[in-house]
Amino acid sequence: MKFLIETERLLLREITLDDAESLLKLYSDPKVQRYTGEPVVKSIEEIKKAIETRIVNYKKYGFGRWATILKSEKQFVGWAGLAYLPEFDKIDLGYRFLPEYWGLGIATEVSRAILDYGFDTLKIKKIVAIAMTENKASIRVMEKIGMEFDKFAPYELGSEDAIWYWCDKKLITKNKSR
Secondary structure, eight states, X not given: OOOSEEOSSEEXXXXXGGGHHHHHHHHTOHHHHTTTSOOOOOOHHHHHHHHHHXXXXXXXXXXXXXXXXXXXXXXEEEXXXXXXXXXXXXXXXXXXXXXXXXXXXXXXXXXXXHHHIIIIISOOSEEEEEEETTOHHHHHHHHHTTOEEEEEEESSTTOOEEEEEEEEHHHHHHHHTO
């Protein structure tokens, strides 16, 4: 399996159908799904459909949400990556990890690497990140990686306001030099 991004502790690769069981563990955990606006997933069939959509998106856009593997344990810890949001015509940075890996700096480490990959390799001009306003941990990650507040706005039709952050290569470079 080819890894697209490597950090000090992590490897990122495309998600495949072989990840179905690991993704079911992730998406069936109410703690993980709490701030996503998505229901808890109950079946492997739902996960397999979601994986098939991701595979299509890799081919269509050249990026997506990637399986995130902890090198030291060779363990799937969740996913992180970019997604095109056609309803907003924006590219979104996102991440979701198993609770036992929360609080270890994984989201910050992988997000910095994904931004670099997005700007340097994919030549993306602007990347956003969106979180529910109650998700203080994700908001803190967005700030730590150098993103700036954009607005409070719904993420889905009829949903409550979410908090939106943004960055471009120039902003990230400026914030790294601080």
